[in-house]
Amino acid sequence: MPIGRGGAGATARGLSFLGLMLVLVACGPEAGTSPPPAAAPAGDPAAFLERHWQRPLAPQGEAPTGFGPQEVSLAPAACGTCHPRQFEDWQTSLHSRAMGPGLVGQLQEMDADAVDEHQACLRCHAPLAEQAEALQRTLAAAPGAVAPRADGASHAHGLTCAGCHLRGHRRLGPPRRDGGTPAAGDALPHGGWEASAAFEDSRFCAACHQFEPDGFALEGKLLENTYEEWRASRHARDNRSCQSCHMPDRRHLWRGIHDPEMVKAGLAIETSAPAVSGGRIKAELRIANHGVGHAFPTYVTPHVIVEIGQADESGAPIPDTVERHLIARDVSLDLSVERADTRILPDELRRYGYDRPLAARAARLAVRIRVEPDAFYAEFYRATLRDPGIGKGRQALLRALHDAERSGYVLYESRQDLMPAKARPTMAVAR
Numbered sequence: 152m153p154i155g156r157g158g159a160g161a162t163a164r165g166l167s168f169l170g171l172m173l174v175l176v177a178c179g180p181e182a183g184t185s186p187p188p189a190a191a192p193a194g195d196p197a198a199f200l201e202r203h204w205q206r207p208l209a210p211q212g213e214a215p216t217g218f219g220p221q222e223v224s225l226a227p228a229a230c231g232t233c234h235p236r237q238f239e240d241w242q243t244s245l246h247s248r249a250m251g252p253g254l255v256g257q258l259q260e261m262d263a264d265a266v267d268e269h270q271a272c273l274r275c276h277a278p279l280a281e282q283a284e285a286l287q288r289t290l291a292a293a294p295g296a297v298a299p300r301a302d303g304a305s306h307a308h309g310l311t312c313a314g315c316h317l318r319g320h321r322r323l324g325p326p327r328r329d330g331g332t333p334a335a336g337d338a339l340p341h342g343g344w345e346a347s348a349a350f351e352d353s354r355f356c357a358a359c360h361q362f363e364p365d366g367f368a369l370e371g372k373l374l375e376n377t378y379e380e381w382r383a384s385r386h387a388r389d390n391r392s393c394q395s396c397h398m399p400d401r402r403h404l405w406r407g408i409h410d411p412e413m414v415k416a417g418l419a420i421e422t423s424a425p426a427v428s429g430g431r432i433k434a435e436l437r438i439a440n441h442g443v444g445h446a447f448p449t450y451v452t453p454h455v456i457v458e459i460g461q462a463d464e465s466g467a468p469i470p471d472t473v474e475r476h477l478i479a480r481d482v483s484l485d486l487s488v489e490r491a492d493t494r495i496l497p498d499e500l501r502r503y504g505y506d507r508p509l510a511a512r513a514a515r516l517a518v519r520i521r522v523e524p525d526a527f528y529a530e531f532y533r534a535t536l537r538d539p540g541i542g543k544g545r546q547a548l549l550r551a552l553h554d555a556e557r558s559g560y561v562l563y564e565s566r567q568d569l570m571p572a573k574a575r576p577t578m579a580v581a582r
Contacts, residue, residue, distance in 0.1 A: 196355075
């Protein structure tokens with residue numbers, strides 16, 4: 152990976168390439184030349200997946216005779232012509248934005264011919280060989296000077312339909328809902344598809360959401376360990392795959408930490424009624440991870456902030472009474488130190504007790520849980536942008552920082568009266 156310029160700039164720039172690529176990209180097989188896919192998928196999902204996800208992916212090659220422009224196209228919109236619901240879902244997903252401005256800004260700082268370094272990102276974010284070629288041409292040309300590819304492939308499309316479902320112009324996917332598969336001789340568009348149970352297997356997702364056993368780790372824990380967290384959980388024993396939660400009814404949504412409703416569905420959150428006695432207030436917040444099939448949150452990127460404190464009649468928090476707790480795998484920006492790991496594991500119940508003197512103006516107990524999905528990214532975008540040597544990618548990184556800083560939301564909020572106004576003491580001193 153590129154080495155940054157000297158001084159503080161070197162640190163910031165080095166972080167931008169090391170940090171984001173390690174966090175976002177699973178450390179899978181070493182880059183090499185992939186052999187062409189076998190003539191037909193094996194019945195064993197593991198054998199299929201080993202072949203399907205060899206990186207870098209081989210080019211599609213020559214299209215079969217008789218294929219029309221729609222069938223040859225690698226553009227997601229071409230697939231959407233006959234699969235509109237899947238295309239519409241994909242457009243709303245983070246997969247469609249896998250080549251966001253944060254990643255693009257870093258790639259713009261790299262040499263156009265640094266194809267191995269590009270693959271560190273593209274292997275999951277835009278895995279098609281044709282996308283890699285499109286990126287290389289774009290980086291080498293003046294802005295706006297590259298004409299679109301005839302096959303519609305673009306690195307800007309991110310993880311596309313073809314990235315998962317196309318190898319050598321052969322369509323692959325899960326069996327029909329009734330378990331059936333295409334019969335020999337069926338007249339189907341683009342020659343039909345080859346069915347494999349691997350598309351409903353959690354190992355399909357592990358190709359990009361799990362580091363290899365010898366991958367980058369801190370405190371003996373892989374930096375990206377989602378699949379293994381799931382495999383150790385009740386959800387794996389109950390045969391609840393990644394797809395069952397993140398692709399319900401085969402929807403191509405892949406909702407996760409950025410989606411408040413998805414997060415709420417996996418947690419049970421409850422605040423006890425506040426008890427006031429002897430000039431003190433006591434309460435407890437309970438968070439149970441009953442439905443998230445891995446640690447909450449699973450990556451080092453999000454921060455979940457718990458705030459418990461007293462508020463006045465207007466609802467404004469009384470600063471000295473607020474306690475904050477972090478739910479996160481909190482690591483240093485250079486990925487050398489794990490400062491804390493306070494994530495909530497599957498089926499774990501976490502309790503946060505509150506015991507404080509009653510403040511003079513206190514009227515309510517206020518509890519709030521905030522989620523910052525891109526907290527780590529925002530931190531290193533700021534560090535990277537402090538490097539005056541960042542040039543071509545600066546505008547994209549500024550957009551990425553803007554997006555990261557605005558991705559947060561309030562997951563839970565509770566305000567409970569402490570006591571009737573008439574019974575409240577006119578004066579109390581917080582200690």
